[in-house]
Amino acid sequence: MPTTVTEPLEPSFALAERLAGLTSVSACYQCKKCSAGCPLTFAMDFHPDQVIRLALLGQETQVLGCRTIWVCSSCETCTTRCPNHIDIAGVMDWLKEAAIKSGQASPQPQVTCFHQSFLDTVRLAGGRLSEPLLLGLYQWRRGGTLEKFKSGALMADLRMAWELARRRRLVPRLPQRLQGVEEIKAMFKKSHPSETQEKP
Amino acid sequence: MNVSYYPGCSLEGTAIDYAASIGSIASLLDLTLTELEDWNCCGATAAHSINHDLSLALPARNLGLAAAAGRDVVVPCALCFNRLKVAEKALKGPQGTELGIDYPGGIKIWDLLDYLTQDAYLKELGPKVVRPLAGLKAVGYYGCMVARPPAVTDKKDAENPQNLERLLTVLGAEPLDWSFQTDCCGAGLAVARPDIIDTLVQRLYERALRTGADCLVVSCQMCQANLDMPQKRISEKFGRDYYLPVFYFTELMGLALGHPDVKQWLAGHLVDPVPLLEKIGVGF
Numbered sequence: 001m002p003t004t005v006t007e008p009l010e011p012s013f014a015l016a017e018r019l020a021g022l023t024s025v026s027a028c029y030q031c032k033k034c035s036a037g038c039p040l041t042f043a044m045d046f047h048p049d050q051v052i053r054l055a056l057l058g059q060e061t062q063v064l065g066c067r068t069i070w071v072c073s074s075c076e077t078c079t080t081r082c083p084n085h086i087d088i089a090g091v092m093d094w095l096k097e098a099a100i101k102s103g104q105a106s107p108q109p110q111v112t113c114f115h116q117s118f119l120d121t122v123r124l125a126g127g128r129l130s131e132p133l134l135l136g137l138y139q140w141r142r143g144g145t146l147e148k149f150k151s152g153a154l155m156a157d158l159r160m161a162w163e164l165a166r167r168r169r170l171v172p173r174l175p176q177r178l179q180g181v182e183e184i185k186a187m188f189k190k191s192h193p194s195e196t197q198e199k200p
Numbered sequence: 201m202n203v204s205y206y207p208g209c210s211l212e213g214t215a216i217d218y219a220a221s222i223g224s225i226a227s228l229l230d231l232t233l234t235e236l237e238d239w240n241c242c243g244a245t246a247a248h249s250i251n252h253d254l255s256l257a258l259p260a261r262n263l264g265l266a267a268a269a270g271r272d273v274v275v276p277c278a279l280c281f282n283r284l285k286v287a288e289k290a291l292k293g294p295q296g297t298e299l300g301i302d303y304p305g306g307i308k309i310w311d312l313l314d315y316l317t318q319d320a321y322l323k324e325l326g327p328k329v330v331r332p333l334a335g336l337k338a339v340g341y342y343g344c345m346v347a348r349p350p351a352v353t354d355k356k357d358a359e360n361p362q363n364l365e366r367l368l369t370v371l372g373a374e375p376l377d378w379s380f381q382t383d384c385c386g387a388g389l390a391v392a393r394p395d396i397i398d399t400l401v402q403r404l405y406e407r408a409l410r411t412g413a414d415c416l417v418v419s420c421q422m423c424q425a426n427l428d429m430p431q432k433r434i435s436e437k438f439g440r441d442y443y444l445p446v447f448y449f450t451e452l453m454g455l456a457l458g459h460p461d462v463k464q465w466l467a468g469h470l471v472d473p474v475p476l477l478e479k480i481g482v483g484f
Binding site for chain 1: 209210212213214215216217238239240241243244245246247248249250251252253254257258261344345348349350351358359383384386387388389391392393396399400429433467468470
Protein backbone atom coordinates (compact mmCIF):
# COMPACT_ATOMS: atom_id res chain seq x y z
CA MET A 1 0.00 0.00 0.00
CA PRO A 2 1.67 3.24 -1.10
CA THR A 3 1.52 6.09 1.38
CA THR A 4 1.46 8.68 -1.37
CA VAL A 5 -0.93 8.83 -4.27
CA THR A 6 0.86 9.15 -7.59
CA GLU A 7 -1.99 8.67 -10.06
CA PRO A 8 -4.38 11.58 -10.67
CA LEU A 9 -7.49 11.00 -8.58
CA GLU A 10 -10.94 10.55 -10.04
CA PRO A 11 -13.04 12.09 -7.30
CA SER A 12 -16.38 10.47 -6.58
CA PHE A 13 -18.82 11.50 -3.88
CA ALA A 14 -20.55 8.14 -3.68
CA LEU A 15 -18.57 7.05 -0.61
CA ALA A 16 -19.06 10.36 1.23
CA GLU A 17 -22.77 10.07 0.55
CA ARG A 18 -22.89 6.56 1.99
CA LEU A 19 -21.01 7.83 5.04
CA ALA A 20 -23.37 10.77 5.44
CA GLY A 21 -25.72 8.79 7.69
CA LEU A 22 -22.85 8.49 10.17
CA THR A 23 -20.91 11.73 9.86
CA SER A 24 -20.00 14.44 7.39
CA VAL A 25 -16.50 13.80 6.04
CA SER A 26 -16.97 16.81 3.74
CA ALA A 27 -16.71 19.06 6.80
CA CYS A 28 -12.98 18.26 7.01
CA TYR A 29 -10.69 21.25 6.35
CA GLN A 30 -7.53 19.18 6.81
CA CYS A 31 -6.24 20.76 10.02
CA LYS A 32 -4.73 17.35 10.84
CA LYS A 33 -5.54 17.65 14.52
CA CYS A 34 -6.75 14.03 14.37
CA SER A 35 -3.39 12.77 13.14
CA ALA A 36 -1.43 14.99 15.51
CA GLY A 37 -3.15 13.41 18.51
CA CYS A 38 -3.38 9.85 17.19
CA PRO A 39 -1.17 7.48 19.23
CA LEU A 40 -1.16 4.80 16.51
CA THR A 41 0.21 6.69 13.49
CA PHE A 42 3.53 4.81 13.79
CA ALA A 43 1.71 1.61 12.78
CA MET A 44 -0.48 3.12 10.04
CA ASP A 45 -0.01 3.43 6.29
CA PHE A 46 -2.34 6.43 5.97
CA HIS A 47 -2.75 8.97 8.74
CA PRO A 48 -6.33 9.54 9.93
CA ASP A 49 -6.64 12.87 8.09
CA GLN A 50 -5.58 11.10 4.88
CA VAL A 51 -8.23 8.44 5.38
CA ILE A 52 -10.88 11.15 5.75
CA ARG A 53 -9.55 12.96 2.67
CA LEU A 54 -9.48 9.78 0.59
CA ALA A 55 -12.98 8.89 1.77
CA LEU A 56 -14.19 12.33 0.76
CA LEU A 57 -12.60 11.88 -2.67
CA GLY A 58 -14.29 8.49 -3.01
CA GLN A 59 -11.07 6.45 -3.12
CA GLU A 60 -12.84 3.34 -1.94
CA THR A 61 -10.22 0.76 -2.84
CA GLN A 62 -7.55 2.66 -0.94
CA VAL A 63 -9.51 3.26 2.25
CA LEU A 64 -11.08 -0.19 2.39
CA GLY A 65 -7.72 -1.86 1.84
CA CYS A 66 -5.55 0.21 4.14
CA ARG A 67 -3.89 -0.97 7.33
CA THR A 68 -4.91 2.16 9.22
CA ILE A 69 -8.52 1.16 9.79
CA TRP A 70 -7.42 -2.10 11.47
CA VAL A 71 -4.64 -0.77 13.69
CA CYS A 72 -6.83 2.09 14.92
CA SER A 73 -7.42 1.22 18.59
CA SER A 74 -10.67 3.22 18.76
CA CYS A 75 -9.30 5.45 21.52
CA GLU A 76 -11.57 8.21 20.18
CA THR A 77 -8.98 10.98 20.58
CA CYS A 78 -9.55 12.07 16.97
CA THR A 79 -13.34 12.15 17.29
CA THR A 80 -13.05 14.07 20.57
CA ARG A 81 -10.77 16.74 19.14
CA CYS A 82 -12.09 17.24 15.60
CA PRO A 83 -13.10 20.91 15.36
CA ASN A 84 -15.71 20.00 12.75
CA HIS A 85 -17.26 17.20 14.81
CA ILE A 86 -16.41 14.47 12.33
CA ASP A 87 -16.70 11.07 13.97
CA ILE A 88 -13.34 9.91 12.65
CA ALA A 89 -13.11 6.76 14.79
CA GLY A 90 -16.66 5.99 13.66
CA VAL A 91 -15.51 6.26 10.04
CA MET A 92 -12.72 3.77 10.79
CA ASP A 93 -15.33 1.32 12.14
CA TRP A 94 -17.64 1.89 9.18
CA LEU A 95 -14.78 1.21 6.78
CA LYS A 96 -13.81 -2.01 8.58
CA GLU A 97 -17.33 -3.35 8.30
CA ALA A 98 -17.54 -2.25 4.66
CA ALA A 99 -14.15 -3.87 3.93
CA ILE A 100 -15.40 -7.21 5.28
CA LYS A 101 -18.63 -6.94 3.32
CA SER A 102 -16.68 -6.17 0.14
CA GLY A 103 -14.97 -9.54 0.58
CA GLN A 104 -11.46 -8.26 0.07
CA ALA A 105 -8.55 -9.71 2.02
CA SER A 106 -7.67 -7.78 5.17
CA PRO A 107 -4.17 -6.26 5.28
CA GLN A 108 -4.23 -7.04 9.03
CA PRO A 109 -5.72 -10.55 9.03
CA GLN A 110 -4.79 -11.15 12.66
CA VAL A 111 -6.83 -8.14 13.84
CA THR A 112 -9.80 -9.01 11.64
CA CYS A 113 -9.66 -12.61 12.81
CA PHE A 114 -9.57 -11.49 16.44
CA HIS A 115 -12.73 -9.39 16.09
CA GLN A 116 -14.53 -12.20 14.28
CA SER A 117 -13.41 -14.77 16.83
CA PHE A 118 -14.58 -12.49 19.65
CA LEU A 119 -18.12 -12.22 18.29
CA ASP A 120 -18.27 -15.92 17.46
CA THR A 121 -17.19 -16.71 21.01
CA VAL A 122 -19.96 -14.57 22.48
CA ARG A 123 -22.46 -16.29 20.20
CA LEU A 124 -21.18 -19.80 20.93
CA ALA A 125 -20.98 -19.18 24.67
CA GLY A 126 -24.58 -17.99 24.67
CA GLY A 127 -24.25 -14.26 25.31
CA ARG A 128 -21.15 -13.67 27.42
CA LEU A 129 -17.50 -13.82 26.48
CA SER A 130 -15.36 -16.76 27.51
CA GLU A 131 -11.77 -15.57 27.40
CA PRO A 132 -10.15 -19.04 27.19
CA LEU A 133 -12.50 -20.01 24.36
CA LEU A 134 -11.70 -16.78 22.51
CA LEU A 135 -7.95 -17.32 22.82
CA GLY A 136 -8.27 -20.93 21.66
CA LEU A 137 -10.54 -20.11 18.76
CA TYR A 138 -8.33 -17.22 17.65
CA GLN A 139 -5.15 -19.27 17.79
CA TRP A 140 -6.75 -22.15 15.92
CA ARG A 141 -8.08 -19.90 13.16
CA ARG A 142 -4.96 -17.84 12.81
CA GLY A 143 -2.88 -20.94 12.27
CA GLY A 144 0.88 -20.52 11.92
CA THR A 145 1.32 -22.51 15.12
CA LEU A 146 4.54 -24.08 13.89
CA GLU A 147 6.12 -20.69 13.12
CA LYS A 148 4.94 -19.43 16.48
CA PHE A 149 6.52 -22.45 18.14
CA LYS A 150 9.82 -21.91 16.31
CA SER A 151 9.97 -18.20 17.16
CA GLY A 152 9.30 -18.89 20.83
CA ALA A 153 6.08 -16.85 20.75
CA LEU A 154 3.96 -19.91 21.47
CA MET A 155 5.95 -20.74 24.60
CA ALA A 156 5.65 -17.11 25.72
CA ASP A 157 1.86 -17.27 25.24
CA LEU A 158 1.62 -20.55 27.14
CA ARG A 159 3.76 -19.17 29.95
CA MET A 160 1.45 -16.16 30.21
CA ALA A 161 -1.60 -18.45 30.19
CA TRP A 162 -0.02 -20.46 33.01
CA GLU A 163 0.78 -17.31 35.02
CA LEU A 164 -2.86 -16.24 34.72
CA ALA A 165 -4.23 -19.72 35.36
CA ARG A 166 -2.29 -20.16 38.60
CA ARG A 167 -3.72 -16.83 39.75
CA ARG A 168 -7.19 -18.16 38.88
CA ARG A 169 -7.57 -15.44 36.26
CA LEU A 170 -7.85 -17.86 33.34
CA VAL A 171 -10.19 -20.70 34.21
CA PRO A 172 -11.32 -23.05 31.44
CA ARG A 173 -15.04 -22.87 32.05
CA LEU A 174 -17.92 -21.47 30.07
CA PRO A 175 -19.84 -18.46 31.30
CA GLN A 176 -23.28 -18.88 32.80
CA ARG A 177 -25.90 -19.74 30.20
CA LEU A 178 -28.34 -16.86 29.92
CA GLN A 179 -32.10 -17.07 30.11
CA GLY A 180 -32.09 -14.66 27.20
CA VAL A 181 -29.95 -16.91 25.02
CA GLU A 182 -32.62 -17.01 22.31
CA GLU A 183 -32.77 -13.20 22.24
CA ILE A 184 -29.00 -13.10 21.81
CA LYS A 185 -29.13 -15.66 19.03
CA ALA A 186 -31.80 -13.61 17.27
CA MET A 187 -29.64 -10.49 17.50
CA PHE A 188 -26.74 -12.27 15.85
CA LYS A 189 -29.02 -13.60 13.15
CA LYS A 190 -30.53 -10.20 12.45
CA SER A 191 -27.20 -8.40 12.29
CA HIS A 192 -25.82 -8.48 8.82
CA PRO A 193 -22.18 -9.44 8.30
CA SER A 194 -22.10 -12.99 7.01
CA GLU A 195 -18.68 -13.55 8.59
CA THR A 196 -19.99 -13.83 12.12
CA GLN A 197 -22.57 -16.41 11.07
CA GLU A 198 -19.91 -18.69 9.67
CA LYS A 199 -19.43 -21.93 11.59
CA PRO A 200 -15.96 -21.88 13.17
CA MET B 201 -27.34 3.12 48.64
CA ASN B 202 -28.51 0.41 46.27
CA VAL B 203 -27.52 0.49 42.60
CA SER B 204 -27.51 -1.95 39.71
CA TYR B 205 -24.14 -3.38 38.78
CA TYR B 206 -23.02 -4.43 35.32
CA PRO B 207 -19.66 -6.20 35.78
CA GLY B 208 -18.86 -7.11 32.17
CA CYS B 209 -17.31 -10.33 30.95
CA SER B 210 -13.68 -9.81 31.91
CA LEU B 211 -14.57 -9.25 35.55
CA GLU B 212 -15.68 -12.87 35.55
CA GLY B 213 -12.36 -13.88 34.04
CA THR B 214 -8.95 -12.21 33.82
CA ALA B 215 -10.06 -9.27 35.98
CA ILE B 216 -11.52 -11.37 38.76
CA ASP B 217 -9.15 -9.61 41.18
CA TYR B 218 -10.69 -6.25 40.22
CA ALA B 219 -14.16 -7.70 40.80
CA ALA B 220 -13.16 -8.94 44.26
CA SER B 221 -11.80 -5.56 45.31
CA ILE B 222 -14.94 -3.79 44.07
CA GLY B 223 -17.24 -6.06 46.06
CA SER B 224 -15.21 -5.52 49.22
CA ILE B 225 -15.01 -1.74 48.84
CA ALA B 226 -18.75 -1.53 48.30
CA SER B 227 -19.42 -3.32 51.58
CA LEU B 228 -17.07 -0.95 53.43
CA LEU B 229 -19.05 1.99 52.05
CA ASP B 230 -22.53 0.53 52.66
CA LEU B 231 -23.07 0.43 48.92
CA THR B 232 -25.19 -2.44 47.64
CA LEU B 233 -24.20 -3.46 44.14
CA THR B 234 -27.03 -5.57 42.77
CA GLU B 235 -25.79 -7.43 39.72
CA LEU B 236 -28.12 -7.03 36.74
CA GLU B 237 -29.79 -10.34 36.27
CA ASP B 238 -29.03 -12.12 32.99
CA TRP B 239 -26.77 -9.38 31.61
CA ASN B 240 -24.93 -10.11 28.34
CA CYS B 241 -21.67 -9.06 26.69
CA CYS B 242 -21.68 -5.45 25.41
CA GLY B 243 -20.01 -6.56 22.17
CA ALA B 244 -16.87 -4.61 23.02
CA THR B 245 -14.44 -3.44 20.34
CA ALA B 246 -15.21 -6.39 18.10
CA ALA B 247 -18.86 -5.46 17.63
CA HIS B 248 -18.37 -1.75 17.04
CA SER B 249 -15.52 -2.55 14.65
CA ILE B 250 -17.19 -5.04 12.36
CA ASN B 251 -20.87 -5.32 13.24
CA HIS B 252 -22.62 -2.02 13.88
CA ASP B 253 -26.06 -3.60 14.43
CA LEU B 254 -24.76 -5.89 17.16
CA SER B 255 -22.76 -3.07 18.74
CA LEU B 256 -26.08 -1.40 19.57
CA ALA B 257 -28.35 -4.41 20.06
CA LEU B 258 -26.14 -6.16 22.63
CA PRO B 259 -25.73 -3.23 25.07
CA ALA B 260 -29.33 -2.09 24.44
CA ARG B 261 -30.59 -5.38 25.89
CA ASN B 262 -28.62 -4.64 29.07
CA LEU B 263 -30.18 -1.20 29.29
CA GLY B 264 -33.60 -2.80 28.99
CA LEU B 265 -32.71 -4.98 31.99
CA ALA B 266 -31.35 -1.97 33.89
CA ALA B 267 -34.47 0.09 33.19
CA ALA B 268 -36.66 -2.77 34.40
CA ALA B 269 -34.60 -2.91 37.61
CA GLY B 270 -35.25 0.82 37.96
CA ARG B 271 -31.95 1.83 39.53
CA ASP B 272 -28.87 3.65 38.31
CA VAL B 273 -26.34 1.24 36.86
CA VAL B 274 -22.66 1.29 37.83
CA VAL B 275 -20.07 -0.11 35.41
CA PRO B 276 -16.45 -0.89 36.33
CA CYS B 277 -15.20 -1.59 32.79
CA ALA B 278 -14.41 1.47 30.70
CA LEU B 279 -15.46 -0.08 27.42
CA CYS B 280 -18.69 -1.59 28.75
CA PHE B 281 -19.52 1.84 30.19
CA ASN B 282 -18.87 3.44 26.81
CA ARG B 283 -20.95 0.90 24.88
CA LEU B 284 -23.87 1.27 27.30
CA LYS B 285 -23.69 5.04 26.84
CA VAL B 286 -23.63 4.64 23.05
CA ALA B 287 -26.68 2.39 23.24
CA GLU B 288 -28.43 4.86 25.54
CA LYS B 289 -27.91 7.63 22.99
CA ALA B 290 -29.14 5.32 20.22
CA LEU B 291 -32.25 4.32 22.18
CA LYS B 292 -33.12 7.96 22.78
CA GLY B 293 -32.37 8.83 19.14
CA PRO B 294 -34.64 8.81 16.07
CA GLN B 295 -33.96 5.14 15.30
CA GLY B 296 -34.28 4.06 18.92
CA THR B 297 -37.49 2.09 18.47
CA GLU B 298 -35.82 -0.12 15.86
CA LEU B 299 -33.80 -1.71 18.65
CA GLY B 300 -36.99 -3.20 20.07
CA ILE B 301 -36.06 -2.43 23.68
CA ASP B 302 -38.32 -0.79 26.19
CA TYR B 303 -36.12 1.94 27.61
CA PRO B 304 -38.03 4.76 29.25
CA GLY B 305 -34.79 6.23 30.64
CA GLY B 306 -34.81 7.80 34.07
CA ILE B 307 -31.73 5.90 35.19
CA LYS B 308 -28.14 7.02 35.03
CA ILE B 309 -25.20 4.99 33.71
CA TRP B 310 -22.17 5.53 35.92
CA ASP B 311 -18.54 4.75 35.46
CA LEU B 312 -17.46 3.15 38.77
CA LEU B 313 -14.64 5.64 39.40
CA ASP B 314 -16.99 8.57 38.87
CA TYR B 315 -19.53 6.99 41.15
CA LEU B 316 -17.11 6.37 44.00
CA THR B 317 -15.46 9.79 43.74
CA GLN B 318 -18.63 11.80 44.19
CA ASP B 319 -18.09 14.43 46.88
CA ALA B 320 -20.23 12.55 49.38
CA TYR B 321 -18.11 9.40 49.08
CA LEU B 322 -14.81 11.28 49.24
CA LYS B 323 -16.02 12.97 52.43
CA GLU B 324 -17.10 9.66 53.88
CA LEU B 325 -13.79 8.04 52.95
CA GLY B 326 -11.48 10.51 54.71
CA PRO B 327 -12.24 9.48 58.31
CA LYS B 328 -12.28 5.79 57.32
CA VAL B 329 -8.65 5.78 56.21
CA VAL B 330 -6.75 3.70 58.75
CA ARG B 331 -3.59 3.16 56.73
CA PRO B 332 -2.67 6.34 54.84
CA LEU B 333 -0.69 5.58 51.69
CA ALA B 334 2.01 8.09 52.60
CA GLY B 335 4.94 8.10 50.22
CA LEU B 336 3.13 6.35 47.41
CA LYS B 337 4.05 8.39 44.35
CA ALA B 338 1.43 7.52 41.78
CA VAL B 339 0.25 8.63 38.37
CA GLY B 340 -3.41 8.19 37.52
CA TYR B 341 -4.21 6.44 34.27
CA TYR B 342 -7.80 6.69 33.08
CA GLY B 343 -9.26 4.36 30.51
CA CYS B 344 -9.90 6.11 27.19
CA MET B 345 -13.41 4.83 26.95
CA VAL B 346 -14.57 6.31 30.22
CA ALA B 347 -14.09 9.81 28.89
CA ARG B 348 -14.11 9.77 25.10
CA PRO B 349 -15.84 10.93 23.11
CA PRO B 350 -17.59 13.34 25.51
CA ALA B 351 -20.59 13.49 23.16
CA VAL B 352 -21.16 9.87 24.21
CA THR B 353 -19.83 9.79 27.77
CA ASP B 354 -21.20 13.21 28.84
CA LYS B 355 -17.88 13.97 30.55
CA LYS B 356 -16.90 17.58 30.99
CA ASP B 357 -13.23 16.92 31.72
CA ALA B 358 -12.37 14.38 29.02
CA GLU B 359 -8.92 15.87 28.33
CA ASN B 360 -7.86 16.31 31.93
CA PRO B 361 -9.85 14.23 34.39
CA GLN B 362 -8.81 14.70 38.02
CA ASN B 363 -11.05 12.51 40.15
CA LEU B 364 -8.48 9.74 40.50
CA GLU B 365 -6.02 12.34 41.80
CA ARG B 366 -8.62 13.64 44.25
CA LEU B 367 -9.23 10.12 45.50
CA LEU B 368 -5.51 9.37 45.88
CA THR B 369 -5.09 12.53 47.93
CA VAL B 370 -7.89 11.47 50.28
CA LEU B 371 -6.16 8.08 50.66
CA GLY B 372 -2.94 9.84 51.69
CA ALA B 373 -0.98 8.99 48.55
CA GLU B 374 0.95 11.47 46.46
CA PRO B 375 -0.65 11.79 43.00
CA LEU B 376 1.74 13.29 40.47
CA ASP B 377 0.74 15.53 37.62
CA TRP B 378 1.51 14.17 34.17
CA SER B 379 0.11 14.72 30.70
CA PHE B 380 -0.51 11.15 29.65
CA GLN B 381 -3.36 10.08 31.90
CA THR B 382 -5.70 9.55 28.97
CA ASP B 383 -3.21 8.33 26.33
CA CYS B 384 -4.17 4.99 24.81
CA CYS B 385 -2.52 1.72 25.95
CA GLY B 386 -3.49 -0.12 22.74
CA ALA B 387 -6.51 -1.76 24.35
CA GLY B 388 -7.97 -4.66 22.40
CA LEU B 389 -4.95 -5.00 20.09
CA ALA B 390 -3.21 -6.90 22.91
CA VAL B 391 -3.71 -10.34 21.38
CA ALA B 392 -3.53 -9.61 17.66
CA ARG B 393 -0.76 -6.97 17.70
CA PRO B 394 1.19 -7.25 20.97
CA ASP B 395 4.06 -5.37 19.33
CA ILE B 396 1.85 -2.26 19.22
CA ILE B 397 1.08 -2.61 22.93
CA ASP B 398 4.82 -2.85 23.63
CA THR B 399 5.54 0.44 21.86
CA LEU B 400 2.66 2.35 23.46
CA VAL B 401 3.13 0.96 26.95
CA GLN B 402 6.91 1.41 26.99
CA ARG B 403 6.33 5.10 26.25
CA LEU B 404 3.96 5.28 29.19
CA TYR B 405 6.47 3.58 31.50
CA GLU B 406 9.15 6.08 30.48
CA ARG B 407 6.83 9.03 30.99
CA ALA B 408 5.65 7.74 34.37
CA LEU B 409 9.24 7.24 35.53
CA ARG B 410 10.29 10.66 34.27
CA THR B 411 7.41 12.11 36.28
CA GLY B 412 8.85 10.41 39.35
CA ALA B 413 6.12 7.82 39.82
CA ASP B 414 6.59 4.48 41.58
CA CYS B 415 3.35 3.03 40.27
CA LEU B 416 0.33 3.55 38.04
CA VAL B 417 -3.26 3.61 39.24
CA VAL B 418 -5.98 2.56 36.84
CA SER B 419 -9.75 2.29 36.70
CA CYS B 420 -9.96 0.01 33.66
CA GLN B 421 -9.11 -3.69 33.58
CA MET B 422 -7.92 -3.52 29.97
CA CYS B 423 -5.41 -0.80 30.95
CA GLN B 424 -4.37 -2.88 33.96
CA ALA B 425 -3.81 -5.94 31.78
CA ASN B 426 -1.82 -4.04 29.17
CA LEU B 427 0.37 -2.22 31.69
CA ASP B 428 0.90 -5.15 34.05
CA MET B 429 1.01 -8.39 32.04
CA PRO B 430 3.69 -7.54 29.46
CA GLN B 431 6.03 -5.60 31.77
CA LYS B 432 8.65 -8.36 31.78
CA ARG B 433 8.42 -8.77 28.00
CA ILE B 434 8.76 -5.01 27.46
CA SER B 435 11.72 -4.85 29.86
CA GLU B 436 13.49 -7.56 27.86
CA LYS B 437 12.61 -5.99 24.52
CA PHE B 438 13.80 -2.50 25.43
CA GLY B 439 16.72 -3.56 27.63
CA ARG B 440 15.46 -1.74 30.72
CA ASP B 441 14.41 -3.28 33.99
CA TYR B 442 11.00 -1.72 34.51
CA TYR B 443 9.31 -2.06 37.87
CA LEU B 444 6.02 -0.21 37.96
CA PRO B 445 3.17 -1.94 39.80
CA VAL B 446 -0.27 -1.22 38.36
CA PHE B 447 -2.99 -0.84 40.99
CA TYR B 448 -6.72 -0.71 40.55
CA PHE B 449 -7.99 2.33 42.43
CA THR B 450 -10.27 0.01 44.37
CA GLU B 451 -7.27 -1.97 45.63
CA LEU B 452 -5.71 1.20 47.00
CA MET B 453 -9.03 2.11 48.63
CA GLY B 454 -9.06 -1.33 50.25
CA LEU B 455 -5.46 -0.92 51.36
CA ALA B 456 -6.05 2.51 52.91
CA LEU B 457 -9.29 1.39 54.55
CA GLY B 458 -7.63 -1.68 56.01
CA HIS B 459 -9.54 -4.38 54.18
CA PRO B 460 -8.20 -7.85 55.10
CA ASP B 461 -8.30 -9.25 51.54
CA VAL B 462 -5.85 -6.81 49.94
CA LYS B 463 -3.06 -9.37 49.84
CA GLN B 464 -5.27 -11.75 47.87
CA TRP B 465 -6.16 -9.12 45.24
CA LEU B 466 -2.56 -8.03 44.79
CA ALA B 467 -1.49 -11.66 44.34
CA GLY B 468 -3.36 -11.59 41.03
CA HIS B 469 -0.92 -9.08 39.55
CA LEU B 470 2.02 -10.16 37.42
CA VAL B 471 4.12 -7.25 38.67
CA ASP B 472 4.19 -7.84 42.42
CA PRO B 473 3.41 -4.58 44.25
CA VAL B 474 4.55 -5.89 47.65
CA PRO B 475 8.23 -4.83 47.35
CA LEU B 476 7.10 -1.27 46.58
CA LEU B 477 4.68 -1.20 49.52
CA GLU B 478 7.39 -2.56 51.82
CA LYS B 479 9.84 0.06 50.58
CA ILE B 480 7.52 2.93 51.45
CA GLY B 481 6.46 1.27 54.69
CA VAL B 482 2.81 0.60 53.93
CA GLY B 483 2.32 -2.80 55.52
CA PHE B 484 -0.77 -4.97 55.40
